[in-house]
Every structure is written in structure tokens, then in C-alpha cells.
Amino acid sequence: MVASTRIPMIVEPFVSERAKKTLDLVEQFVEKECIPREALYQAQLGTGEARWAKTPVVMEELKAKARQLGLWNMFLPKNHFKEGAGFSNVEYGLMAESLGKCSIASEATNNAAPDTGNMEVFAKYGTEAQKQEWLVPLLEGKIRSAFLMTEPDIASSDAKNIQLDIRREGNEYVINGQKWWSSGTGDKRCKIYIVMGKTDPTNLDPYKQQSVVLVPAGTPGITIHRMLTVYGYDDAPHGHGHLSFKNVRVPVSNIVLGEGRGFEIIQGRLGPGRIHHAMRAVGAAERALEYLIARANDESRKPFGAVISSHGVILEWIAKSRIEIDSARLIVLNAAVRIDSADAKAALKEIAEAKVLVPQMALTVIDRAVQAHGGMGVCQDTPLASMWAKLRTLRIADGPDEVHLSQMGKRENKQRKEEVTAKIQWQKDEAQRLLTANGFPKSQL
Structure with a gap:
């Protein structure tokens, strides 16, 4: 499948030919290199305290391959940083969806949190000395x-x-x-x-x-x-x-940056990071849907004598998941377009929408896949349980949903209350005038 068939038409004008080619490379790298090596990565980590003492060899092998393919530091948007690979937020957002399908793909391409946000802090706010000491080795993936x-x-x-x-x-x-x-x-x-x-x-x-x-x-x-x-x-x-x-x-x-500038820095850091998280969550939901479809058509497991896709509820789950994933993707890409056209501060509403909606969507889709797999869905035999656990934290990380909803509600109410109140009152008055002019009695509008 080529990139152009996966890019929503509404954002295709914002995606360069170079980005489309890179998107194809990212997808192939994730599907053919990273996902098959997830189990090896975990095996090389080992158990107990050994898990904290080393980096799996397979990760360094994947990093070397990613650099050969030019899949490195794609997250730094070209409109705001000179240090990255030269893609926009929209273009990287589409790539992040593929990266989100695999637990090790983001690190393999040096696009993993929290390093991505931290590199943005150094690139945007750091002194030259701070950049040389910390940003350069982070960009190289050495630390x-x-x-x-x-x-x-x-x-x-x-x-x-x-x-x-x-x-x-x-x-x-x-x-x-x-x-x-x-x-x-x-x-x-x-x-x-x-x-x-x-x-x-x-x-x-x-x-x-x-x-x-x-x-x-x-x-x-x-x-x-x-x-x-x-x-x-x-x-x-x-x-x-x-x-x-x-x-x-x-x-x-x-x-x-200077004393007293902490809030300025964290807002500059968290805005783009939230849509990175959101787009990776879309990718995780896509992978969960793939697992759901595969399980629904598994001929080796037939409860009550038939594959579970023969049951209407499963087909409904698949359909709802497709609608929810596609809708969520557009919400994130809309935020990315807004950031690209201005900055994160100008896209507060759009970022908050993505931050709240997408993790909830992904958790719903993953939960359907878990339910379809039964006992297998809640153990280590599929990635579903781990994916659910990681995504559940996103409803808390970078600000709980409730905080974003409260801020969005206040902003929407403040911006629109006078306009909306005046408009509705005018509509009522005009309706009343028309009734009277046409000989009808007054109505309680």
C-alpha cells in the first residue's frame, strides 16, 4: 500500500512527495523490521534487575538500519526548527501513526518520548553551550x-x-x-x-x-x-x-531561558508532544483493529461451531472501530495543520481536542480486541494488554482529560457567550415579528 492511499484527502495538499516516500519507508520499517523484533527485544531485556542494566542489542541494530534509511529525528517540524529531518507536523503525524503500532519503533528512529520533547526544549530555548552539551548527543541518539x-x-x-x-x-x-x-x-x-x-x-x-x-x-x-x-x-x-x-x-x-520562565517552557514543550502521543495512539488502535479482524476470522477457534465474525456484534465492533479511528485521525491532523500554520499556542483548542478524544478512542478499540481474544487478550500472548496499559496513562499524562475539558469549556463559553446569546435573541424576536405580521398570535418561543 502506497502512502497516498493512506493520507486523508483533506490533508494531502500539506504532504510533500518526499514525505510520502518517507511514510512508505516508515511503514515498511515498522511492519517488517520492528514488529517482528518486539519479542526478541523483550527476551534480550531478561528478567528482574537485569532489565535495568542493559540495552537490548536488537535496538542498536534497528537504530543503525533506521539511520541508513534516513528515518531519524523526523519529529522536529521544519517550520520551527533547523535541527530535524525537515518535515512538518502533519507529515510527522502520519509517520507517528505507523510508529505507534510498535512499542520499540519510536526509539529505533530516535523519535521517542521524553527525548522528543526535551530536544524541542533545547532547540527552542537552550543556549549554544546547552545545545552542544546535550542536544547534539540526543540528536545522535548517543544518550x-x-x-x-x-x-x-x-x-x-x-x-x-x-x-x-x-x-x-x-x-x-x-x-x-x-x-x-x-x-x-x-x-x-x-x-x-x-x-x-x-x-x-x-x-x-x-x-x-x-x-x-x-x-x-x-x-x-x-x-x-x-x-x-x-x-x-x-x-x-x-x-x-x-x-x-x-x-x-x-x-x-x-x-x-531564565528564572520564572518555567510555564512558558512547559507549554512550548507539551503542545506538540500531545499530538505526537495522540497520533501514536491512532497507530496503536489500528494495530488493535488488525488483531480484532484476525481473531474474528480465526478458523482454529470457533466458539459454538462458527468463527466469531459470523456474529453481528463483532462486525459492529469492527465497523465502529473503523469510524472512530478515522475520525480521531482527522482530529489530530487538524491540530497538526493548525500548529504548522501558526504555533502550538494558536492551536490550544485543537490540541486539547486531540488529547482528550484520541486516548479514549484507542482504549475503546483495544478493549474490543481484548474481549474478542478472551483470556489471550489479557495476558502476554498478544500486545493488547500492554498497549491498553500504556494508553490508559495518556488520559492522565500531559494533563488529565478533566483539566483540558474544563479549560476548553471556559474558553468556548467566554469566546461565544455574547455572540450566541445575541444571535438567538435576534432569531426569537424576528420569529415573533413574522408571526405578528402575518396575523398569528404571539408564541412562547
């Missing part, structure tokens, strides 16, 4: 990184609550506090943490209290207490760490 924002014991969905203390003493910042859900901190290749905390807790503007600093992994005073699991999955070798900082010292030059 990995982590983004530390969420904290235990507070409601981190409101970032103003973050309590990590970053205090300046002379030419250093001294850091004290805790972080958790720090993805990537279990990886031995993780060399740099991008950390958000408070440098000015008394500032009357709560959005100017936060700053972002760079903390090299292994700096004295950092303790990794544990790796958190997601429905029992440890996500090794990267993991999600619970860390504490006790009098951790970094030079003042490690500040990003």
Missing part, C-alpha cells in the same frame, strides 16, 4: 534524557502546586524536593534531567514562580528510590522513577 515535573503528595495537574525548591546560592542553584513519574530515569543511558521547580515562591504572579533547570543524572544528592509500574508493567529499561533531591547543586548556567 537519553528525562523530564521531571510531576510530584507526589500534591495535585500536579495544576503545575502551580509544584513544590521542588530551587534556590540560588552564589553561582549555583541548590535543589531540594521530590519528583515521580519521571519517565526515562531508569535508563542507564539517561544523562540529563530537565527539572521544573520554584525559584521564586513569593512572586505575586503564580506563573512566574517556576523555572526549569538542567541537572545531569548522577549529580550528588539525587536518589532514585524506586521505579513505578503501570498496571504491573515496569517499562524497563526506561521506567518511571520516584526521585528525591537533597542539596543538589548545579551551576547557574544550567537555567533554561
Whole structure:
């Protein structure tokens, strides 16, 4: 199947011929190289503590092949960055869908979170020295990184609550506090943490209290207490760490952009990242649908003497899944077009729509596939259970659905209440006038 047959007509004018060719390469790489090697990757990881001590050899082999094919750093949009492969958000979004079908494909092409968002931070806000020290090796895939924002014991969905203390003493910042859900901190290749905390807790503007600093992994005073699991999955070798900082010292030059600029940085980071997550979720849903169709037509398993596709409810699941996936894809690509035409700030509504709708859609489709597989669907014999667990976190990560819905509702109401109220009142008045003019009694409109 060539790329042009998979690109929605509405966004095809935004997709270059180069991107279409690359999209074909990405799909072939994922389907023929990455997916068949998922099981080998897990086998090479091993069990127990060994899972945190090494990187599977097959990953480095895939990386080398991806670089040979030119499938590397596609995520940095050409409209805003010079460091990437020269694609737009729409073009990368289509590629991210293919990458989302396989748990190891994004890393194999150096398009994996949290590195993607962190590289955007360095590229957009970093000094030349910070770029040379951290961005260059990240772009080369020689190191990995982590983004530390969420904290235990507070409601981190409101970032103003973050309590990590970053205090300046002379030419250093001294850091004290805790972080958790720090993805990537279990990886031995993780060399740099991008950390958000408070440098000015008394500032009357709560959005100017936060700053972002760079903390090299292994700096004295950092303790990794544990790796958190997601429905029992440890996500090794990267993991999600619970860390504490006790009098951790970094030079003042490690500040990003400047003190009090934390909210500005995280909004610039999270906007594109949310649609990356969303488009990968579309890919995961596509793979789940493939599993659903395959199971529905499995001749070796015939409950009550017939393949389950003979039952109307299964065909209904397949049809609904197709509609929901295609609808969700358009929501994400619409956000990507909006970002490409302006920036992430101009696309707040569209990004929020994708962030809320797509994970819910993907979970629904995956759950249908799980149900069709029965006991096999909830164990390790298919990727479905792992996919569901990972995607369930997306309804919380980068802001819970409820926060986005509340913000969207406030924005929509504020922007439209006067216009809509006036329009409806005029329509009522005009209807009443027409009734009276034509000799009809007044109506309660």
C-alpha cells in the first residue's frame, strides 16, 4: 500500500512527495523490521534487575538500519526548527501513526518520548553551550534524557502546586524536593534531567514562580528510590522513577531561558508532544483493529461451531472501530495543520481536542480486541494488554482529560457567550415579528 492511499484527502495538499516516500519507508520499517523484533527485544531485556542494566542489542541494530534509511529525528517540524529531518507536523503525524503500532519503533528512529520533547526544549530555548552539551548527543541518539515535573503528595495537574525548591546560592542553584513519574530515569543511558521547580515562591504572579533547570543524572544528592509500574508493567529499561533531591547543586548556567520562565517552557514543550502521543495512539488502535479482524476470522477457534465474525456484534465492533479511528485521525491532523500554520499556542483548542478524544478512542478499540481474544487478550500472548496499559496513562499524562475539558469549556463559553446569546435573541424576536405580521398570535418561543 502506497502512502497516498493512506493520507486523508483533506490533508494531502500539506504532504510533500518526499514525505510520502518517507511514510512508505516508515511503514515498511515498522511492519517488517520492528514488529517482528518486539519479542526478541523483550527476551534480550531478561528478567528482574537485569532489565535495568542493559540495552537490548536488537535496538542498536534497528537504530543503525533506521539511520541508513534516513528515518531519524523526523519529529522536529521544519517550520520551527533547523535541527530535524525537515518535515512538518502533519507529515510527522502520519509517520507517528505507523510508529505507534510498535512499542520499540519510536526509539529505533530516535523519535521517542521524553527525548522528543526535551530536544524541542533545547532547540527552542537552550543556549549554544546547552545545545552542544546535550542536544547534539540526543540528536545522535548517543544518550537519553528525562523530564521531571510531576510530584507526589500534591495535585500536579495544576503545575502551580509544584513544590521542588530551587534556590540560588552564589553561582549555583541548590535543589531540594521530590519528583515521580519521571519517565526515562531508569535508563542507564539517561544523562540529563530537565527539572521544573520554584525559584521564586513569593512572586505575586503564580506563573512566574517556576523555572526549569538542567541537572545531569548522577549529580550528588539525587536518589532514585524506586521505579513505578503501570498496571504491573515496569517499562524497563526506561521506567518511571520516584526521585528525591537533597542539596543538589548545579551551576547557574544550567537555567533554561531564565528564572520564572518555567510555564512558558512547559507549554512550548507539551503542545506538540500531545499530538505526537495522540497520533501514536491512532497507530496503536489500528494495530488493535488488525488483531480484532484476525481473531474474528480465526478458523482454529470457533466458539459454538462458527468463527466469531459470523456474529453481528463483532462486525459492529469492527465497523465502529473503523469510524472512530478515522475520525480521531482527522482530529489530530487538524491540530497538526493548525500548529504548522501558526504555533502550538494558536492551536490550544485543537490540541486539547486531540488529547482528550484520541486516548479514549484507542482504549475503546483495544478493549474490543481484548474481549474478542478472551483470556489471550489479557495476558502476554498478544500486545493488547500492554498497549491498553500504556494508553490508559495518556488520559492522565500531559494533563488529565478533566483539566483540558474544563479549560476548553471556559474558553468556548467566554469566546461565544455574547455572540450566541445575541444571535438567538435576534432569531426569537424576528420569529415573533413574522408571526405578528402575518396575523398569528404571539408564541412562547
